[in-house]
Amino acid sequence: MENHVATELKEMLKKAQPLFTTKSCCIYKVPYQIRQSNKDAYTPVLVSIGPLHHGNSGLLSMEGQKQFYCQHLIQRSEANLSDMVSCVQQLEPQIRACYSEKIDLTADELVKVIFIDCCFVIDLFLRYYEGTTEDDVILPKNWMRTRVMFDLILLENQVPLFVFEKIYNLVFASRLHGGGFPSFTWLAANDYFSYYNKQGVLTPASNSIAHFTDLLRYFILPPSHKKPSRNRRPLVLGHSASELVEAGVKFQVNKSSHGILDLEFEHGVLKIPHILVGDFAEVWLRNVVALEQCHYPDDHYITDYVSFLTRLVNRDKDADVLIKAGIIESMISGNDTSVAKLINDVDKNIIVSNVNVSYLKICEDLKAYYKHPCHTKMATLRRDYFTTPWKTAASIAGIILLLLTAVQTVCSIFQVKCDE
Template identity: 65%
Template sequence: MENDVVIELEAMLKNAQPLFTTKNCCIYKVSHKIRQLNEDAYTPTVVSIGPLHHGDSTLVIMESHKQVYCQHFIQRSNASLTDLVSCVQQLEPQIRACYLEKINLTVDELVKVIFIDCCFVIELFLKDEWMTNDAIYSKPWMGTRVIHDLLLLENQIPLFVFDKIYNLAFASLLDGDLFPSFMSVAVTYFSMFNKQGLLLPSASSSIVHFTDLIGYFILLPSHTRPSRNPELLVLGHSASELVEAGVKFIVNKSSSSNGCMLDLEFDHGTLKIPHIKVGDGTEIWLRNIVAFEQCHYPKEHYILDYVVFLNHLMKTNKDAGVLIKAGIIDCIFGGNYESKVANLFCHVGKNSLVATTNVDYLRICHDLNAYYNHPWHSKMATLRRDYFTSPWSTAALIVGIMLLILTVIQTVCSVLQV
């Protein structure tokens, strides 16, 4: 008689499914090790988009509102409901392949979720007159939360699905150039992140969803991105220590940076860092872009490099104060904002894996370390740290020096008189 355990194991192994990524995989659940640091930064608070958070009890209240948006989209569409749904049905295998996690929805269930959510987002982006009294657009706090939810890594639908539905719905208008493309309305909706004023991504762009789009706004254009090196980024001294050694911190306003927050420069004792506005939403988009880099661009994590570099600079509240005072960080936190800024850059990069590093940042670190360790600069740092820590100690030192000089003069005069 065959062993029962053997029979069960055979059945279990026969039904086993491998965990692997396809070339289309681009939407991921944030790893537990990273997620546990701030669960809220990766979890939608108002609206779920796509299958990963569908059915969450805290988000159910928005489902009916999404359906109202969907109705308005269908009414304005030039395509029939049947054609629009058929479009999503044909794409369903490709859509499912975009998620690393197994989607526990049937084909029909997934099609309905994707269709309603895509129609909701497109209608939201188009922002028509009927929305005058709409809860999302009439309540600023609600609109802000929806924007934050739409850039979460776990709250995504592949961009090609939006594009297909949009192009089908407005085919006649798009043919006559009388209507903006979907990418155009998406870029407009997320324009607050487009500080560089980048042009629309090309039709052949590799941008896969909205989290990736926000990263596109922040990064330098691909043809100007620095090369990478497996060396780890190490900066031996924090901002306040570098100031003691004579380093000056200023906002990088050079035309070459073109608004890119990642474009740092160090030259002749001056560290230039582009301006960044830091508030309650900063941690959300930073964390999600870093998490996406970890999953999708593990060897090209330019934004993680930036976070790590600023973490090296801001080890204490005093260090954060240096960057705030220099105008590099514009803080819109309330309360103890220096502490919040320091903690932000300390925590965002935690538990992330660093494979390679931006060579420009490596060179800046090497140059800063060399500048600090120069005998003259290190002596100046010691002098400032030991004798110029407060106005009183500075005054006492000056008085002491003056007394010493007067004593020397008095001694010389006495010797000359003799």
């Protein structure tokens, strides 16, 4: 006779489902350990996009505005509403497979959520492109326009890019074939999110981008960017920015770089591209790092960059070194945090399997430079005698006194010889 517990287990295990399909999944809930350091950086404030935050009480006030935008897009569409909805219905299984979480919505409910959210974003992008502010409450208000843009780059607040494109291409079929109307990917990359496109990356192929968070990563790591090989050794620097300065290392802005990842060290000069540090930078950086943790576990170049900065900037005085060199431009206001804390918080609970070899080499070169006998003595001298204005003044006074004593001694010897 079969054990009743075994029977119950068998029935239970028949219903077992994997968390997500690895091949299809690209939209994730940020891991609990990562989001704890700043939950607000991963959570939409004004508008929910997609199913993961749909229905949140704090976001319900924007549902009417989303529906208004949706209605406006339907009115200007070349396709009728039935065809537009059918387009999303056909994609529903693919859409559902893109999320790491189980979506507790029926197929029809998910189609409605995706349809309204996609139409809202498409109409928003077109209004931004055309400069249309009539009957609009988002674009005319700077704070709301910026906050909505923040919400649209959050990893948990995404809809797959292919859905936007399918709807957009259906709505504007004849205009797109005419050649003068922009593609949806162009609107996203070269207009609405152009602020993040510091390198002027050309419009990406739509099949190379999963969603808007992935688009931000693409701006930093386009195909033209030569990706260094990777190594499983840990990233160890051993000396912070202020300690390296004591050893004679100079910090400069890397003006010849093609992006924030291009670090260089030679002839005692560490060159790092300019970066803005503040709430705006923190949101996109945190979400791109979270995406790499979940989706690019062996190809996390932006995470490597954050890890390097964390090892370089341990304390406020380390951040001051980079701020004075013009590398970091701080946009932080108030006393709740600091540049050093912000950088270190982004790196909290991040797990990496390998590291960019160019960063490993820079770390090795910096350690070798610091350990050179001349540089070690210089660091000791600066640390022991020139760390504060009072110590510097006292040390200079001591040196002057020593020189004067030496001069007096020499003069005394000459005087004795002359008297003889």
